[in-house]
Amino acid sequence: MSLLLLSGVTARYGRAQALFGVDLALDEGEVVALMGRNGMGKTTTIRCICRLLRHDGGRVEFAGHDLRPLPAFRAARLGLGLVPEGRRCFPNLTVVENLIAAARPGPWDLAAVEALFPRLAERRGQMASTLSGGEQQMLAIGRALMTNPRLLILDEATEGLAPVIRAEIWAAIRRLRAERQAILIVDKSLRELRALADRCVILERGATVWSGPPAALTPDLANRHLGV
Helix, strand or coil: CCCEEEEEEEEEECCEEEEEEEEEEECCCCEEEEECCCCCCHHHHHHHHCCCCCCCEEEEEECCEECCCCCHHHHHHCCEEEECCCCCCCCCCEHHHHHHCCCCCCCCCHHHHHHHCHHHHHCCCCEHHHCCHHHHHHHHHHHHHCCCCCEEEEECCCCCCCHHHHHHHHHHHHHHHHCCCEEEEECCCHHHHHHHCCEEEEEECCEEEEEECHHHCCHHHHHHHHCC
């Protein structure tokens, strides 16, 4: 049984339909890259998984549970850990306060997160609003890990960050993969995603148009579905 399964998912914002048939499966310990050009439904798909948007057709299942009737907080308790686009740290809380705000028992505790991101240990008493964009992204990832999720969801993992910070975050994600953390990731770096993902799922106009291993994502396919 898949840890996460989406089948024929449709969703809308008011009268405007945004998803027209998303199919996606992710197993325990697997990394799946959710790809597509801007505006093709990637973030909307993530919002449906995390119950921030109700789907109106198809199925969304996680760990054997139908997520349709669940509010977001109950879905999170099943083991969904979201790192949202735009980071959304609590600006008036310190680094430590952000990390412990939603902490749950498990191997990912304060010491483990600070070992993964030593910059956070150096800034543990600072307000989140004083951190750089890259440090806030590290904090958002650390906060999600502190919930000890079964599935970590990263929406635009390295968007807009300096190259040195991007490298640190990709190194951390590779470590998580090596530790068999299940990950659903959205990012624009095709090179990094190819090296990291077990499978890729491409969305176009709100529907799944291709799914397969990175090795099968040929330059022609990438240009057709991901090119500008």
